[in-house]
Amino acid sequence: MTCIFCSIIAGEATGHVLSRDEHVIAFLSLEGHPLIVPLKHIAGLEDLDDETSAGILQSAKRVADALRAVTSCDGVNLVLSDGQAAGQDVFHLHMHVKPRWYGDGVRLTWDTATVPDDDRTALADDIRTHFREA
Numbered sequence: 001m002t003c004i005f006c007s008i009i010a011g012e013a014t015g016h017v018l019s020r021d022e023h024v025i026a027f028l029s030l031e032g033h034p035l036i037v038p039l040k041h042i043a044g045l046e047d048l049d050d051e052t053s054a055g056i057l058q059s060a061k062r063v064a065d066a067l068r069a070v071t072s073c074d075g076v077n078l079v080l081s082d083g084q085a086a087g088q089d090v091f092h093l094h095m096h097v098k099p100r101w102y103g104d105g106v107r108l109t110w111d112t113a114t115v116p117d118d119d120r121t122a123l124a125d126d127i128r129t130h131f132r133e134a
Contacts, residue, residue: 005037005092018063023055026063026097034063034097042093045082056080056095063097073099077108 007013009025016028022039029035036059038052064076079096081088100106 003041003090003092005090005094006041009037009039018066019059021055021059023052024059026059029096033099034067036060036063036095036097038093043091044088044093045080048093056093060095060097067097067099071099074102075100077106079108 004013008015008017008027018026018028018034020026020039024036024038026034026036036056038048038056040052042048042052060078064078067073067076077096077098077100079098080094082093098106
């Protein structure tokens, strides 16, 4: 199956391209908000290198600034879903730059209950151990 984002990058599919540099391209999604997409096909975060990662966030900042200027939106969400369980539906890594307005009805929700300190300590210890062993 062909990757639609790779087709846009190659110029084989149409897209409303906003900007492009040596690492990423920014274009409008079918829903009309900007996407920041690495030029090389990267399925998810586990394959993302530091240079491309920096390029994604730098481009997202630049696009968000432009989006605020041209739409007068009240805020911006940067959303990157990694994996099917997180809602990723195109398996070429991408960051959504979503303009937001007060009262727009959009809600990003997850359980906000406080996790017991013992559980947080155990998770923090496990992550720090992983960092040391990686």
